Amino acid sequence: MTPPARMAAAIEALEAVERSDAPAERVLAAWGRANRYAGSKDRAAVADRVFDCLRRRRSLAWPLRADTARAAVIGSVLAEGGDPAALFTGQGHAPAALTADEFAALAEPPPPPPDPVRLDYPDWLDAPLREGLGASFEASLLAMRTRAPVDMRVNTLRADVDAARRRLSADGVETSPGPFPELAPHCLRAAPGAPVARGRAYADGLVELQDAASQAVAAFAAARPGEAVLDFCAGGGGKTLALAADMGGPAAPGRLIAHDAAPRRMADLPARLARAGARADLVAPERLAALGGRCDLVFVDAPCSGSGAWRRDPAAKWRLTPEKLARLCALQADVLEAARACLRRGGRLVYATCSVLPQENAGRFTGDARRVLLPADGADGFYAALAQF
C-alpha cells in the first residue's frame, strides 16, 4: 500500500472501531480479513496509527476544529511533522483531498485546548480523574497517551530473572528491569511491540506477558504455600499464574482455585497453567457455594472501567459512560459481597482494579492496607486494598 492508501485505510479502520463495541484489536483483525490486499506491514502500520489516534483522539483533531476520524488522522500526520496535503490528495486510493475548510483551519494556529482535549479524556471524567490522580493528574494522563512497553513476569517456577533474560536475549528480545523492582521483583521490560510471544522463552513458560502494576498487585496479596487461595475473577488467568508462582507451584502444599462468572473467559487457563508448570482448580459459578467460609485469601480482580490501562485499550476511554460506570460500581459491590462469603474467619480479601477512578477504588473498598500505582509511576494504573476479616 502507498502511504496515502494507508491513511485512507486508517480512517476507515478508526471509524469501524468507533462504531463498534468490540475490542479494537478484534475490529482491526476483521478489517484486515476484509482487505486482503493489505500485507502484514500495512496492517501493522494501520493498526499503530489507529491506536495512536484513539489514545490522542481529541488533541489530534483539535487543529482541524472537527471531531471526526478523518480530522484525527490528519492531526496524526501533522503531529509527526508530515504534510497532510501530500497524502490527502484524492488520487488513486488516497483519502479525499483536503477541503477549503481544512486548509483554512490548518492555516490558523488553533486556540489553546482545554484540559480534556489537551490531555485526551471525556469532559464528564474531569472531576473523578483529578480526584483519583491527584498530583500526578497531568503526568498520568500524558503517560496514557503513549504506547505501552512490553512487560513480562519471570515465572519463578521455571527460571530466575537472570536466566530468563539470557533466554529472551537469545530470542532477540532485549530487556531491562521493570519500573518498581521492590514491588514487582520479577518484572522485565522490553520495547513496545517486542515479539516476546513468538520466542522460545515464552513458549517454554519462562515468562508471562503481564504489566508491572498488575504484577505488583498480585505480589501485594502475598499468597503463600499451604494456603487455600481463591482468584475470584480469574478471567484469562494473569493473576492466577502470578499467585501460583508465589504459592510455590504444584510441589508445594496448598490449593489455588480459579473462578469467573463467565467461565469461558478461563478457556485458555489450563494451557497457560501447563506451560507455566503451575496448578489451579477451575471452579464453575454453580460450585462456588462449596467454598463458603474456607479460603485463607480471596483475590478480587474486579470488573472495572479499565481507566488505568487506557494506554493499552484507548477505545475504552471514549466508550465509558456515566451509566456504564454506575453499573460497574454496583457489580463491584455484589462481587465483593460474594467473595467475602468464601473467606474463613481471619482470612484476607484483596480487592483490585485497573482503574484510577475514586468511585471504583477507595469509594468501593478501603481495607486496612493499600497499594496504589498511577500511570505516572511508569506502568498501568492499579488500585489494591487488603482487609482481614
Ligand SMILES: C[S@@+](CC[C@H](N)C(=O)[O-])C[C@H]1O[C@@H](n2cnc3c(N)ncnc32)[C@H](O)[C@@H]1O
Ligand atoms: C479485570 S477482569 C479479570 C482479569 C484477570 N484476573 C487477569 O489477571 O487476567 C474481571 C473479570 O471479572 C469477571 N466477573 C464479572 N462479574 C463477576 C462476578 N459477579 N463474579 C466473578 N467474576 C466476575 C469478568 O468475567 C472478568 O473476567
